[in-house]
Amino acid sequence: xxxxxxxxxxxxxxxxxxxxxxxxxxxxxxxxxxxxxxxxxxxxxxxxxxxxxxxxxxxxxxxxxxxxxxxxxxxxxxxxxxxxxxxxxxxxxxxxxxxxxxx
Numbered sequence: 001x002x003x004x005x006x007x008x009x010x011x012x013x014x015x016x017x018x019x020x021x022x023x024x025x026x027x028x029x030x031x032x033x034x035x036x037x038x039x040x041x042x043x044x045x046x047x048x049x050x051x052x053x054x055x056x057x058x059x060x061x062x063x064x065x066x067x068x069x070x071x072x073x074x075x076x077x078x079x080x081x082x083x084x085x086x087x088x089x090x091x092x093x094x095x096x097x098x099x100x101x102x103x
Contacts, residue, residue, distance in 0.1 A: 035074050038063065042071045043080055043100050052081035052090035 045060045046052050057068040075081045082091035
């Protein structure tokens with residue numbers, strides 16, 4: 001019954017063309033354009049403790065979970081911490097505070 005119902009449906013009269021998707025990055029915001037004002041302090045805390053976790057930033061910077069999560073994402077986009085690994089802390093890719101000056 002289902003197949004016969006679908007077969008009875010009218011199709012398009014003219015060919016349906018998919019929209020063209022532009023491959024350039026125009027209009028796509030850079031994730032590092034809108035960095036948090038506590039980004040530098042968070043980067044120092046993460047490198048000092050060699051632990052990239054939301055809870056560490058919450059405790060040391062006295063900020064909420066959502067803000068700490070956004071800052072961790074910004075640190076990932078900047079190449080300071082590694083990708084999300086579940087419930088464990090992210091790997092810290094920068095070993096010393098002096099390397100932060102280069103970023």
